Amino acid sequence: xxxxxxxxxxxxxxxxxxxxxxxxxxxxxxxxxxxxxxxxxxxxxxxxxxxxxxxxxxxxxxxxxxxxxxxxxxxxxxxxxxxxxxxxxxxxxxxxxxxxxxxxxxxxxxxxxxxxxxxxxxxxxxxxxxxxxxxxxxxxxxxxxxxxxxxxxxxxxxxxxxxxxxxxxxxxxxxxxxxxxxxxxxxxxxxxxxxxxxxxxxxxxxxxxxxxxxxxxxxxxxxxxxxxxxxxxxxxxxxxxxxxxxxxxxxxxxxxxxxxxxxxxxxxxxxxxxxxxxxxxxxxxxxxxxxxxxxxxxxxxxxxxxxxxxxxxxxxxxxxxxxxxxxxxxxxxxxxxxxxxxxxxxxxxxxxxxxxxxxxxxxxxxxxxxxxxxxxxxxxxxxxxxxxxxxxxxxxxxxxxxxxxxxxxxxxxxxxxxxxxxxxxxxxxxxxxxxxxxxxxxxxxxxxxxxxxxxxxxxxxxxxxxxxxxxxxxxxxxxxxxxxxxxxxxxxxxxxxxxxxxxxxxxxxxxxxxxx
Ligand code: NAD
Numbered sequence: 001x002x003x004x005x006x007x008x009x010x011x012x013x014x015x016x017x018x019x020x021x022x023x024x025x026x027x028x029x030x031x032x033x034x035x036x037x038x039x040x041x042x043x044x045x046x047x048x049x050x051x052x053x054x055x056x057x058x059x060x061x062x063x064x065x066x067x068x069x070x071x072x073x074x075x076x077x078x079x080x081x082x083x084x085x086x087x088x089x090x091x092x093x094x095x096x097x098x099x100x101x102x103x104x105x106x107x108x109x110x111x112x113x114x115x116x117x118x119x120x121x122x123x124x125x126x127x128x129x130x131x132x133x134x135x136x137x138x139x140x141x142x143x144x145x146x147x148x149x150x151x152x153x154x155x156x157x158x159x160x161x162x163x164x165x166x167x168x169x170x171x172x173x174x175x176x177x178x179x180x181x182x183x184x185x186x187x188x189x190x191x192x193x194x195x196x197x198x199x200x201x202x203x204x205x206x207x208x209x210x211x212x213x214x215x216x217x218x219x220x221x222x223x224x225x226x227x228x229x230x231x232x233x234x235x236x237x238x239x240x241x242x243x244x245x246x247x248x249x250x251x252x253x254x255x256x257x258x259x260x261x262x263x264x265x266x267x268x269x270x271x272x273x274x275x276x277x278x279x280x281x282x283x284x285x286x287x288x289x290x291x292x293x294x295x296x297x298x299x300x301x302x303x304x305x306x307x308x309x310x311x312x313x314x315x316x317x318x319x320x321x322x323x324x325x326x327x328x329x330x331x332x333x334x335x336x337x338x339x340x341x342x343x344x345x346x347x348x349x350x351x352x353x354x355x356x357x358x359x360x361x362x363x364x365x366x367x368x369x370x371x372x373x374x375x376x377x378x379x380x381x382x383x384x385x386x387x388x389x390x391x392x393x394x395x396x397x398x399x400x401x402x403x404x405x406x407x408x409x410x411x412x413x414x415x416x417x418x419x420x421x422x423x424x425x426x427x428x429x430x431x432x433x434x435x436x437x438x439x440x441x442x443x444x445x446x447x448x449x450x451x452x453x454x455x456x457x458x459x460x461x462x463x464x465x466x467x468x469x470x471x472x473x474x475x476x477x478x479x480x481x482x483x484x485x486x487x488x489x490x491x492x493x494x495x496x497x498x499x500x501x502x503x504x505x506x507x508x509x510x511x512x513x514x515x516x
Contacts, residue, residue: 051220123174156289165193251489252476261296297411
């Protein structure tokens with residue numbers, strides 16, 4: 001086996017030079033190549049002392065960065081944007097190597113993250129305040145927005161570059177300093193990004209990375225030096241992060257898990273709907289928070305729609321992400337693959353029909369294998385795309401966020417039943433409706449209790465200048481990430497009322513200030 005990568009923290013503008021994996025008995029985690037199942041690296045898990053060092057570096061850097069001019073900040077943002085563009089393929093390759101997603105998908109992730117950097121280049125416009133002249137005689141008022149201080153971002157495995165990029169470009173452009181705690185499953189992209197920040201001229205300590213698990217997260221959530229926390233991950237951890245962070249006096253936005261529905265009305269174009277269901281259900285092996293995992297077929301089109309989906313599913317090319325022929329890669333870890341696969345058996349035991357079984361889907365292009373191998377027999381964390389039909393709302397394949405390539409089909413008799421199903425879900429991240437009836441689509445947009453809605457668009461991820469976030473169990477806190485709401489979460493408002501000495505100065509007045 002080739003030598004393992006050692007992945008460590010980035011604190012104060014350089015790789016952490018403290019003893020590698022020191023502290024609590026040198027705790028580290030394994031990083032895998034999901035396409036082979038082999039360990040390729042070891043990542044250090046931060047201790048409280050290492051988090052303290054990152055907060056100290058970020059606090060010191062904030063003294064200058066919070067005051068530096070907007071034009072200097074944006075000059076660095078533009079330089080960073082250029083470097084990310086130049087190194088996109090390298091970032092994408094790191095993502096594929098540790099997450100497993102196919103190269104085109106990883107490149108798309110970097111491109112969508114870059115949109116947020118570009119949005120943050122225009123931060124001076126977002127930070128403009130208001131000014132009212134003469135609110136009282138000789139008195140003016142104006143509002144300003146100032147950075148919060150040190151901000152932490154805690155991110156999931158499924159978008160190791162894009163989700164951090166939802167947070168730090170806006171936070172840093174607003175004048176904060178930032179500590180990223182990326183997923184321990186695919187930590188390397190964050191370190192390349194840290195190097196690009198340094199090359200762009202960002203002062204040391206403005207962007208830091210600490211790796212780790214619950215120990216690092218808890219140290220961030222309870223640290224008195226941190227003013228705000230952005231989190232993206234599963235719902236139970238999002239709730240925990242929100243409750244712990246807010247009880248320690250921090251602003252917290254915590255985006256949670258999802259169970260996204262795609263409703264197909266009887267008048268829809270079934271070829272378009274089938275293409276969309278397969279793309280949105282199985283892209284990135286279903287490991288997207290905006291993946292479609294529940295397909296809601298409104299009578300009577302169920303049989304016809306499933307036939308078209310099955311036919312497309314069988315043709316999907318499954319293989320290593322680095323192989324340009326592959327349309328879908330492996331899952332992120334062995335335990336996650338096993339958990340996802342378990343829903344095929346338990347779903348059937350609870351009354352569903354297994355229409356496509358991803359365990360027997362062939363995997364092509366594996367190292368050392370001349371012929372395609374069945375997913376269940378291949379080395380690596382493989383599971384092909386699966387379709388479960390006749391899934392009822394009580395089935396765990398419907399109630400749980402599976403987060404893998406399993407499309408559950410629920411059949412309902414009417415549009416009203418479809419909307420009720422979606423609105424009864426404890427999640428509210430994304431949803432899509434497929435129809436040619438503009439009136440029905442418009443009614444749906446108004447009635448559905450979900451944060452991001454697609455009309456004949458299966459993955460309605462908004463552009464960077466709109467905020468991103470769900471409702472209900474998909475979000476804890478009041479603000480969505482990036483866009484205008486990102487600017488708000490990372491700044492505090494201040495309103496100034498000023499009077500300069502003038503002949504109209506009226507002397508002592510103990511009354512409450514009223515406008516005159
Ligand atoms: P996760 O909740 O397991 O982990 C997210 C982060 O929390 C990681 O950095 C992890 O190290 C940390 N963490 C894990 N367990 C913890 C604990 N007990 N205490 C403190 N910190 C802990 O999520 P994941 O498996 O990495 O990512 C997949 C999940 O993220 C899915 O549920 C998916 O829907 C969700 N997600 C949501 C969005 C969104 O925008 N709503 C976007 C992407 C992913």
